Amino acid sequence: MNFIKLKYKDILIDTLIALLIGIIVGALDALFGRVLLAITEFRYQNMIRLLPFLPVAGVFIVLMYRKLNEESMKGMSLIFQTGHGEREVIPKMMVPLLIITTWITHLFGGSAGREGVAVQLGAVAAHNIGKAFRRPDNSRILLITGMAAGFGGLFQTPLAATLFALEVLVAGVIRHEALLPALTAAFVASRTSHLLGLEKFSVNVTDALTWNIQTVWKIVLISFCFGIVGGLFAFTLKKTKLMLGKLIINPVVRIAIMGVILAILMLLLHMGRYTGLGTNLIDSSFSNGSIYSYDWILKFVFTILTLAAGFQGGEVTPLFAIGAALGVLLAIMTGLPVMLVAALGYAAVFGSATNTLLAPMLMGAEIFGPENILYFAIVCSIAYVFNGNQSIYGGQVQFRYFDK
Numbered sequence: 001m002n003f004i005k006l007k008y009k010d011i012l013i014d015t016l017i018a019l020l021i022g023i024i025v026g027a028l029d030a031l032f033g034r035v036l037l038a039i040t041e042f043r044y045q046n047m048i049r050l051l052p053f054l055p056v057a058g059v060f061i062v063l064m065y066r067k068l069n070e071e072s073m074k075g076m077s078l079i080f081q082t083g084h085g086e087r088e089v090i091p092k093m094m095v096p097l098l099i100i101t102t103w104i105t106h107l108f109g110g111s112a113g114r115e116g117v118a119v120q121l122g123a124v125a126a127h128n129i130g131k132a133f134r135r136p137d138n139s140r141i142l143l144i145t146g147m148a149a150g151f152g153g154l155f156q157t158p159l160a161a162t163l164f165a166l167e168v169l170v171a172g173v174i175r176h177e178a179l180l181p182a183l184t185a186a187f188v189a190s191r192t193s194h195l196l197g198l199e200k201f202s203v204n205v206t207d208a209l210t211w212n213i214q215t216v217w218k219i220v221l222i223s224f225c226f227g228i229v230g231g232l233f234a235f236t237l238k239k240t241k242l243m244l245g246k247l248i249i250n251p252v253v254r255i256a257i258m259g260v261i262l263a264i265l266m267l268l269l270h271m272g273r274y275t276g277l278g279t280n281l282i283d284s285s286f287s288n289g290s291i292y293s294y295d296w297i298l299k300f301v302f303t304i305l306t307l308a309a310g311f312q313g314g315e316v317t318p319l320f321a322i323g324a325a326l327g328v329l330l331a332i333m334t335g336l337p338v339m340l341v342a343a344l345g346y347a348a349v350f351g352s353a354t355n356t357l358l359a360p361m362l363m364g365a366e367i368f369g370p371e372n373i374l375y376f377a378i379v380c381s382i383a384y385v386f387n388g389n390q391s392i393y394g395g396q397v398q399f400r401y402f403d404k
Contacts (some may be wrong), residue, residue, distance in 0.1 A: 122150025
């Protein structure tokens with residue numbers, strides 16, 4: 001009986017701390033996100049002037065990390081190591097370095113995301129708040145809580161953020177004891193960032209499918225494609241990082257050379273269409289805009305090269321863009337509703353690349369409408385099966401029940 005009382009007392013205390021984490025992380029997400037959107041708009045207006053300086057920006061990023069805290073360049077690896085109990089300290093310098101270098105990457109046209117910043121920002125904040133409240137025994141729970149807050153505050157999808165944080169550390173395992181604190185922090189962070197002016201991306205998808213044998217096979221086919229593309233992205237990113245690391249050992253030289261290559265190619269291919277987050281491709285996918293059959297491939301390639309070179313940012317928003325653009329192409333090929341398949345690709349490619357199952361389903365429901373949850377459940381499940389058990393997060397542990 002005493003054990004049960006202590007357990008629920010811990011949950012209550014962690015949930016109260018989660019309120020504070022949600023407010024702090026939500027405010028930081030709003031600052032980071034609003035500045036990033038302003039930078040994105042400024043870059044589009046000055047593409048020719050800014051993109052040629054991408055290699056210079058890359059060198060500056062590497063030297064900044066070397067000067068201030070080189071260990072912070074490991075990024076999400078440090079978060080996963082802490083989550084698995086392999087380390088106890090996360091450098092505080094990681095947060096300002098990551099925010100500033102991600103802004104720099106986007107200003108000069110690197111193809112990267114933003115969720116990596118938000119999740120790491122939330123994890124570092126929660127980790128240090130937990131230390132301040134002397135909660136060392138609950139450090140993993142608070143770390144998950146911070147990750148949920150970071151994701152939820154940036155995308156304003158608190159349910160998806162909660163499940164993402166719960167299932168991403170160990171694929172196949174959910175830390176149920178962190179559920180209430182993570183859910184609380186995600187909702188508070190989402191509301192805080194919204195109140196501070198960060199807008200949520202959402203689309204009302206009203207397309208419906210007529211279920212028959214032909215439709216079922218088409219759904220299985222597009223789900224298979226989404227799973228393969230997401231898994232291939234994770235696999236290729238890992239291999240490209242290793243290959244470039246061996247080919248060009250000096251990180252300063254590596255990012256400079258790759259910066260030159262990226263700048264030239266992105267200027268030649270549609271004048272910077274594949275720079276930044278990829279929100280231009282997402283907007284076009286859901287507004288009957290121009291989507292080329294090769295858009296998803298080029299965004300795939302440029303994002304991998306940008307991140308493998310050493311530029312900073314996340315992978316998730318480019319994955320949304322890749323999935324949505326691929327969805328448009330597959331919808332045209334199969335005759336399925338374009339907006340619905342683009343939405344399914346948006347969620348499923350993200351899920352297959354991160355090796356998460358429940359988060360992308362809820363992401364789809366929160367962004368494109370809860371009435372579509374059945375479609376997202378089916379497609380994300382099939383895509384998850386065919387992702388090759390790959391993940392963009394090298395520190396993710398694979399739980400194998402049947403090997404026990």
